[in-house]
Amino acid sequence: MSPGEARNRKDLFKRRKFKAKRKPKLEGKRQMAAFKDEDAGSSRTKKNTGKSTVLAQMKQKLQGSRFRWLNELLYTSSGSEAFEIIRKQPELYQEYHTGYSQQTEGWPTRPVDEAIKWLKCKPRQWLVADLGCGDAELSNSVAQEVKSFDLVAAVPGIIVCNINEVPMASASIDVAIFCLSLMGKDYGSFVIEASRLLKPGGWLWIAEVQSRFNTKDNIVLYDFIHCVEQIGFDIRQNERKGSHFLVLVFQKREDSMKTNTFESLGWPALKVCQYKKR
Ligand SMILES: C[S@@+](CC[C@H](N)C(=O)[O-])C[C@H]1O[C@@H](n2cnc3c(N)ncnc32)[C@H](O)[C@@H]1O
Numbered sequence: 001m002s003p004g005e006a007r008n009r010k011d012l013f014k015r016r017k018f019k020a021k022r023k024p025k026l027e028g029k030r031q032m033a034a035f036k037d038e039d040a041g042s043s044r045t046k047k048n049t050g051k052s053t054v055l056a057q058m059k060q061k062l063q064g065s066r067f068r069w070l071n072e073l074l075y076t077s078s079g080s081e082a083f084e085i086i087r088k089q090p091e092l093y094q095e096y097h098t099g100y101s102q103q104t105e106g107w108p109t110r111p112v113d114e115a116i117k118w119l120k121c122k123p124r125q126w127l128v129a130d131l132g133c134g135d136a137e138l139s140n141s142v143a144q145e146v147k148s149f150d151l152v153a154a155v156p157g158i159i160v161c162n163i164n165e166v167p168m169a170s171a172s173i174d175v176a177i178f179c180l181s182l183m184g185k186d187y188g189s190f191v192i193e194a195s196r197l198l199k200p201g202g203w204l205w206i207a208e209v210q211s212r213f214n215t216k217d218n219i220v221l222y223d224f225i226h227c228v229e230q231i232g233f234d235i236r237q238n239e240r241k242g243s244h245f246l247v248l249v250f251q252k253r254e255d256s257m258k259t260n261t262f263e264s265l266g267w268p269a270l271k272v273c274q275y276k277k278r
Contacts, residue, residue, distance in 0.1 A: 067099025068275060075272040079184040083162040086151040093152040097134060103275045108242050111179045111207035116141045118205060118249075119175070126174035129197055131163040131190065132181020147173070164189040170196050175203045180245070180273075182208060188227060188267035195231050195256060204233055204250040210240060212270040221246075223268040230265060232256020 070092055074082050086093050104110045112134075119128065119142040128146040130138045135154045139146035148158045149166055161167060164186065176194035184190065194204055213221040225235055225248065233250035240246045 063095075063099065066095060067102075070096045070099070071275060072272050074183045076185060078186045079162040079164045079190065082184060083151055090152055093154070097154065099275075100134075107244050111241075111245050111247075112137050112141075114207060114241055114247055115177055115179050115205060118247075119144055122175070127172065128175045128177060129166065129168065129173045129194070130177045130179070131166065131194060132178060132183065133158060134179075134181075138177065138179070144175075164193045166193055166197060168197055171199045173197045173202060174199060175205060178204075178206045178208075180207055180209065182206065182270070185269070187270065188265060191228060192231060195233070195252065198252045200252055200254040200256065202252045203236075204228070204252065206248045206250075207241075207245050208248070208270070209245050209273045210243070212273055213246070214271065220268045220270065223266075224270070227265050227267050 073085065074096070077085065115138055119126075119138075122144070124143040126144045128138075128142070128144050130136065130146050130148045133139070133146075133148035133150050136146075136148040136150075136158050139148050139157065147168065149161055149163055150158050151160065151162070152158070153160050159167065163181065164184075176198055178190065178194070182190060191204070198204065213224065215221075225238070228248075228250055229235065232253045233256065234253060235248065236251050237247060237249035239248075
């Protein structure tokens with residue numbers, strides 16, 4: 001090999017080495033660029049996630065205020081007004097129930113669980129009317145036959161009606177359940193209807209949110225109990241269940257009054273049930 005050839009080969013070798021050295025650098029740059037892209041992507045994702053969290057929170061807030069509005073509407077309407085409102089806009093019912101379920105999820109026990117517990121110790125042959133049944137959970141959870149009534153048939157089998165006009169014969173049931181369903185401003189007419197449906201000796205089981213009766217001296221609660229007694233019931237149980245609701249159980253007297261108008265009794269106005277803001 002001539003000295004010239006040797007120099008050329010050395011040069012070539014150097015160039016190859018140089019290329020080989022540069023390659024990883026280039027790779028590194030590419031990797032860096034890719035990493036930067038990824039980083040940018042993840043911060044974009046983070047931004048997007050942040051946006052969707054804010055949107056989800058806003059949606060939740062809107063749903064919460066809509067639930068509270070609906071709740072107030074149902075408590076300040078009469079039974080027949082509520083029936084009309086929901087008949088014209090049945091989608092409101094679903095909105096109400098989604099909000100209601102979210103509220104009661106956080107309670108140590110739900111009122112419907114108390115009703116289930118109470119019925120589990122009672123005769124299986126009893127006929128029960130669940131007045132304002134919601135999704136009729138009670139009927140699927142007890143041994144007794146349960147007729148379920150509400151403004152909407154959220155599940156098959158629910159009979160749609162205003163619970164002050166229940167399509168059942170007088171003196172045909174053993175138990176009437178009002179589980180947080182004395183919602184109308186004319187709720188007294190619901191109780192009178194339950195009295196019509198109940199056999200003498202039958203049971204009236206009521207769960208209501210404690211704050212609806214809240215007064216320093218319990219006067220609203222005593223007035224309420226007094227009205228129910230006046231239409232022919234005896235109080236058998238008056239119990240606070242935790243801090244959220246109370247259970248009142250009455251038994252229909254054999255000699256209970258057959259006729260009584262809602263207006264003549266002076267049922268106390270119960271407060272609108274206030275649920276927590278979420
Ligand atoms: C707070 S929710 C409770 C539902 C169910 N009892 C429970 O404990 O899960 C009250 C229910 O009463 C029903 N309700 C209120 N007023 C009514 C009326 N006038 N006639 C029929 N149902 C009524 C509502 O539609 C709602 O489903």
